[in-house]
Each structure stands twice: as C-alpha cells, then as structure tokens.
Amino acid sequence: MQALVYENGELEYRSNHNAPALGSDEALIRPTRMGICSTDLEICKGYMGFSGVIGHEFVGVVERSGKKVKNDLTGKRVVGSINCVCGKCDMCRGGLAEHCRDRTVLGISKRDGCFADSFTLPSRNLFEVPDGVDDDHAVFTEPLAAACQILRQLTIEGRPYITVLGDGRLGLLCAQVMSQLNATVRCIGKHPEKLALCEKWGVKHRPLADVGLRGDQDIVVDCTGSADGLTTAMGMVRPRGKILMKTTVAVHQDSKPIDLSPLVINEIEVIGSRCGPFAEALDRMATGKVDVVSLISRRMKLADGVEAMRLAAGPDSVKVLLEP
Ligand SMILES: [Zn+2]
Ligand SMILES: [Zn+2]
Numbered sequence: 001m002q003a004l005v006y007e008n009g010e011l012e013y014r015s016n017h018n019a020p021a022l023g024s025d026e027a028l029i030r031p032t033r034m035g036i037c038s039t040d041l042e043i044c045k046g047y048m049g050f051s052g053v054i055g056h057e058f059v060g061v062v063e064r065s066g067k068k069v070k071n072d073l074t075g076k077r078v079v080g081s082i083n084c085v086c087g088k089c090d091m092c093r094g095g096l097a098e099h100c101r102d103r104t105v106l107g108i109s110k111r112d113g114c115f116a117d118s119f120t121l122p123s124r125n126l127f128e129v130p131d132g133v134d135d136d137h138a139v140f141t142e143p144l145a146a147a148c149q150i151l152r153q154l155t156i157e158g159r160p161y162i163t164v165l166g167d168g169r170l171g172l173l174c175a176q177v178m179s180q181l182n183a184t185v186r187c188i189g190k191h192p193e194k195l196a197l198c199e200k201w202g203v204k205h206r207p208l209a210d211v212g213l214r215g216d217q218d219i220v221v222d223c224t225g226s227a228d229g230l231t232t233a234m235g236m237v238r239p240r241g242k243i244l245m246k247t248t249v250a251v252h253q254d255s256k257p258i259d260l261s262p263l264v265i266n267e268i269e270v271i272g273s274r275c276g277p278f279a280e281a282l283d284r285m286a287t288g289k290v291d292v293v294s295l296i297s298r299r300m301k302l303a304d305g306v307e308a309m310r311l312a313a314g315p316d317s318v319k320v321l322l323e324p
Contacts, residue, residue, distance in 0.1 A: 055115030149276030
C-alpha cells in the first residue's frame with residue numbers, strides 16, 4: 001500500500017509499504033481525507049523520536065473490524081481519538097486515560113499513523129461522523145477537539161482579555177472557539193493574509209509587530225508552534241495570569257535556552273494542553289459554530305505527500321489536506 005514514512009531522519013513516500021495487521025479489538029480504516037499538522041512537521045525534525053508511518057488527523061471509512069470488536073462500525077464514516085490506552089494503569093483507572101502510561105499514539109508514538117492507504121485504531125477510539133458533517137469538516141475533528149480542550153482547562157470569570165498567539169492551523173481554530181466565550185479575544189500573528197481570516201469570524205486580530213509586550217492579558221494561549229512562543233507569551237500575560245501551552249517543538253543541541261524567570265517574578269500559571277473532546281468538536285461543526293473549511297489552503301495526493309509536507313511548513317499554508 002501507499003504510505004508516508006519517516007525513518008532514519010528521512011521522510012519518504014512508499015508505494016509498496018506493508019499493509020497493517022489488524023488486532024482483535026481494532027478497526028482497519030481507509031482514510032478519505034488526512035490533515036497535516038505542525039506535530040507532523042516537528043516529528044520530521046526528530047520530535048518524540050518517532051519512526052514509522054506519520055499522520056494522525058483523518059476522516060475515513062471502516063473496512064474491517066477485528067474478532068473481539070463490540071461496536072462494529074464496518075462501512076461507517078469515522079474519526080478517531082489518537083491515544084490508544086491500556087485501560088489498566090493508574091492513569092486509566094483514575095479517569096485520565098489520555099495520560100495512560102502505556103499508551104501508543106497514532107503517528108506520534110509507537111504506532112503507525114494514518115498517512116497511508118489504511119491503518120488501524122482500537123475500535124473504541126472511533127466516533128461515527130454525523131451525516132451533516134462532510135469529510136472536509138470531519139478531517140478537522142482532532143485539531144478542533146484540541147482547541148476545545150482549552151475550555152475544559154480554564155474557568156472564565158468576569159470578562160477576561162485573552163490573546164491567542166499564533167495565526168496558524170491551531171491558532172485560528174483556538175481563536176474561533178475562544179471568541180465564543182464571555183471574553184475580549186484577539187488573535188496575534190505574523191501573517192497578514194492568515195490574520196485576515198479572523199475578519200470573517202468577527203475575531204479581533206493584530207500583527208505581532210504592532211503589539212507590545214505589555215503584560216496586560218489575563219490569558220495567553222500559545223499556538224505559535226515555535227520555541228519563542230513561550231517567551232512572547234510571558235511578556236504579554238499580566239502578573240498572576242495564565243499561559244496555555246499548545247506548542248510542541250523538537251529540541252536540538254542548538255535550541256536556545258528559555259529564561260523562565262518571568263514565571264516566578266510575575267507568578268504566572270502555565271498550563272499544558274493536548275488532546276480534547278471529539279464529540280464536542282463534531283457537535284460544533286454539525287451546528288455550524290465553527291468555520292474550518294476556510295482554513296484549507298491546498299489539497300494534494302498522498303503520493304505527493306513529501307511535497308505537501310514541505311508546503312505545509314511554508315508561510316503561506318494553513319491546512320494542507322491529503323487525499324488517497
Ligand atoms: Zn495534530
Ligand atoms: Zn493505561
């Protein structure tokens with residue numbers, strides 16, 4: 001089968017990759033759309049030390065189900081949570097399964113991803129896509145769920161000032177989701193044409209160069225995908241304010257150290273934020289509460305995946321979708 005594989009420091013398209021073996025509790029899925037995420041780009045710089053088929057954002061159709069699968073979704077259109085968990089460890093038993101100590105993660109940690117003709121996930125990870133949500137929307141479920149996760153981690157009191165830092169794939173989703181809170185929300189970025197999308201959604205926006213680091217924001221959400229993001233966020237947030245970190249970057253020998261003293265001096269709270277609720281993301285798209293289609297910059301074939309990854313890393317792309 002076709003697959004996009006990262007191995008020995010190199011990303012490669014393969015037309016004759018081995019098809020995956022189907023576990024007894026798993027579903028074999030044929031993706032119809034796949035989304036390239038900044039995490040995929042970081043993986044190809046060494047993030048997580050991953051090796052194998054990359055990719056974790058998809059919508060697809062279940063081709064086959066393993067023998068022990070209880071919710072057989074064969075023939076159905078699905079999206080799927082990327083964390084595959086043991087169900088036995090202290091985290092799983094404590095209701096924090098996404099932090100399972102023995103987890104594998106689709107295309108990110110110890111499990112082949114979805115940039116292929118087919119891949120597997122435990123059947124219990126899957127969500128059937130409602131008819132009202134087409135593939136162009138459904139492929140955004142995973143990143144939109146990650147944006148919705150912020151709402152679970154914050155309590156909004158009064159009418160706070162919130163800055164979403166970063167005008168990329170995740171920043172623009174977070175800005176839309178946050179703008180529906182009782183808050184004054186602005187999106188700050190470096191790309192005028194990406195920030196312009198905020199106009200459509202009535203979200204305030206400013207170029208980074210025009211805003212000072214005034215220490216006046218109650219909450220800053222770092223979606224920069226860059227190692228500098230935290231430093232900028234520390235300059236923007238007020239004393240005793242909160243920073244939500246969505247950025248994950250590969251660390252190298254030549255990575256610059258970050259001065260964390262502002263966290264201490266200004267008693268800033270930093271909250272890490274990763275995967276989120278799929279059902280809520282699907283519901284937001286079904287009810288038209290979020291515009292994801294405007295984020296699609298390009299559609300490319302899986303066979304052109306290496307080039308698609310290159311373009312996704314460029315300044316003029318938001319979401320690059322792959323199709324089989
Ligand atoms: Zn992602
Ligand atoms: Zn576990």
